[in-house]
Every structure is written in C-alpha cells, then in structure tokens.
Amino acid sequence: MGRSPCCEKAHTNKGAWTKEEDDRLIAYIKVHGEGSWRSLPKAAGLLRCGKSCRLRWINYLRPDLKRGNFTEEEEELIIKFHGLLGNKWSLIAGRIPGRTDNEIKNYWNTHIKRKLLSRGIDPVTHRPLNAVSAAGDAAAIASVAANPKQLEAAAEEEKITKGIDPKTDKNQGQEAREECPDLNLELRISPPQYTSLIH
DNA sequence: AATCCAATCAACCGCACTTAA
DNA sequence: TTTAAGTGCGGTTGATTGGAT
Numbered sequence: 001m002g003r004s005p006c007c008e009k010a011h012t013n014k015g016a017w018t019k020e021e022d023d024r025l026i027a028y029i030k031v032h033g034e035g036s037w038r039s040l041p042k043a044a045g046l047l048r049c050g051k052s053c054r055l056r057w058i059n060y061l062r063p064d065l066k067r068g069n070f071t072e073e074e075e076e077l078i079i080k081f082h083g084l085l086g087n088k089w090s091l092i093a094g095r096i097p098g099r100t101d102n103e104i105k106n107y108w109n110t111h112i113k114r115k116l117l118s119r120g121i122d123p124v125t126h127r128p129l130n131a132v133s134a135a136g137d138a139a140a141i142a143s144v145a146a147n148p149k150q151l152e153a154a155a156e157e158e159k160i161t162k163g164i165d166p167k168t169d170k171n172q173g174q175e176a177r178e179e180c181p182d183l184n185l186e187l188r189i190s191p192p193q194y195t196s197l198i199h
Numbered sequence: 200a201a202t203c204c205a206a207t208c209a210a211c212c213g214c215a216c217t218t219a220a
Numbered sequence: 221t222t223t224a225a226g227t228g229c230g231g232t233t234g235a236t237t238g239g240a241t
Contacts, residue, residue, distance in 0.1 A: 014210085014211075015209095015210075015211090015234095015235085016209075016210080016235085017209090017210090035227095036226095037226080037227070038225085038226060038227085050226085050227090051211085051212090051227085051228090052210075052211080054227080054228080055209085055210065055211085056209090056210085058228095059209075059210085060209080087230070087231090088229090088230090089229075089230065090228075090229060090230085101228095101229075101230080102208085102209075102210085102230095103208085103209095105230070105231085106207075106208050106209085107208095109207095109231095110206065110207060110208080111207095201241100202240100202241085203239105203240080203241075204238105204239090204240080204241095205237105205238095205239085205240095206236105206237085206238085206239095207235105207236085207237080207238100208234105208235100208236090208237105209233105209234100209235090209236105210232105210233085210234090210235100211231105211232085211233070211234095212230105212231090212232080212233090213229105213230100213231095213232105214228105214229090214230095215227105215228090215229080215230105216226105216227085216228080216229090217225100217226080217227075217228095218224100218225085218226075218227090219223100219224085219225080219226090220222100220223085220224080220225095
C-alpha cells in the first residue's frame with residue numbers, strides 16, 4: 001500500500017489551522033520553547049503531526065515575523081541572493097529579516113519570476129533570455145560591479161556562520177564547493193536602476 | 200447573475216541530511 | 221561503524237479569492 005505518513009496517528013488534523021490550535025501551539029512554545037517537534041503535539045494537546053506544528057510556528061506564528069507586502073528593497077535583495085544562491089530558500093530567508101523561506105519561495109514563483117521574464121531575464125540563470133547581447137551583458141555585469149561587496153560579504157558571512165559551529169566543519173567544504181565556484185562567472189542581476197536603492 | 204479562470208499562498212509530501220544510539 | 225529516528229528543505233498541491241466573461 002501507500003507509504004506511511006510522517007505520523008501514523010489516525011486521528012490527526014490536517015489542513016488549515018484553527019484559532020484554538022494556534023493558541024495552544026503558541027501557549028506551549030511560550031512555556032517550553034521550540035524544538036522536539038515530534039513529541040510536541042501530544043504534550044501540547046494538539047491533534048497534529050510534529051511537522052505541521054513546526055511549519056505553522058516557523059511560517060506563521062513566530063512573533064518575529066514581518067507581515068504584509070515585500071518592499072522594493074526586499075525584492076531586490078531576494079533577486080540578488082537568488083542569483084547568488086539559487087533556490088536555496090532557507091539561506092535566502094536567513095538574509096531577509098522577518099521573512100520565511102516559504103514566503104520568499106511563494107513570492108519568487110508568483111511575482112518575481114514573472115517580472116524577470118517580462119524584462120527578458122531568465123529567472124534561473126539571471127541572464128538575458130535571448131541571444132546573448134554583449135551590451136546587455138555588460139550592463140548586467142556593471143550593475144553587479146556597482147556593489148560587489150554586499151554580495152561577497154553575504155557569501156563570506158555564510159561561510160563564517162557555518163564555520164563557527166565545529167559540528168558542521170565536515171560539511172563546510174562541501175557546501176562551499178557547491179555554492180561558490182561559479183559565483184563570479186554566472187552572477188547576473190537586474191537593471192542598474194535599483195542599485196541606487198541599495199546605497 | 201452565473202460561471203469560468205488565473206493568481207495567491209498556507210500547508211502538505213517525499214526525501215536528504217543530521218543527530219543519537 | 222552502522223542504523224534508526226528526528227529535523228529541515230524545496231517542490232508541489234489545492235482551497236480560496238477576485239477579476240473577467
């Protein structure tokens with residue numbers, strides 16, 4: 001038969017959360033803190049699986065979440081970090097305070113992707129869609145050159161953050177190898193008009 | 200007024216990765 | 221060292237909403 005679900009409990013709620021469930025989850029985490037997601041639902045008296053509780057907390061109930069539309073600045077940051085990191089939504093979210101990976105991913109797929117396409121930019125490679133125009137490339141490269149420090153700093157900080165934790169030492173090299181090699185070759189960002197906003 | 204259709208986004212699923220035993 | 225349990229990520233789905241016909 002089908003693969004067993006993450007929680008084999010038969011009477012487990014799914015779908016949208018009710019106010020009561022939210023309140024229970026918030027109250028429980030206020031007292032006991034985050035984590036131990038698997039045992040949390042039972043302890044908190046919730047008929048949910050741990051994954052569902054974690055997701056609800058991380059993406060919606062956490063008190064440090066920003067609400068409302070993305071600002072121009074946030075959007076530009078997302079585009080830049082996506083150009084740098086690809087679809088590493090949690091890494092991108094780590095650089096945009098108060099925003100979650102899910103939120104950023106949704107926003108990318110519904111708004112930014114479309115916007116880039118309409119500008120003739122490939123949302124995957126961040127390069128011009130059509131025949132590679134030397135002029136277009138030059139402009140894109142120039143706009144990166146306008147603020148390369150910010151991007152470098154982001155990449156560097158990422159490494160440092162991981163490096164501080166001795167447990168992740170082993171993985172660090174691997175990850176760095178995955179993310180950094182083509183940094184300078186493939187990086188493209190949107191038109192120069194935005195660089196003024198960043199400075 | 201009724202129906203269709205596209206956009207949005209909260210939530211789910213499967214799997215890769217990490218940690219504990 | 222191996223293995224099992226736990227956690228987090230990214231892709232995807234589906235209910236809802238709002239605009240168009």
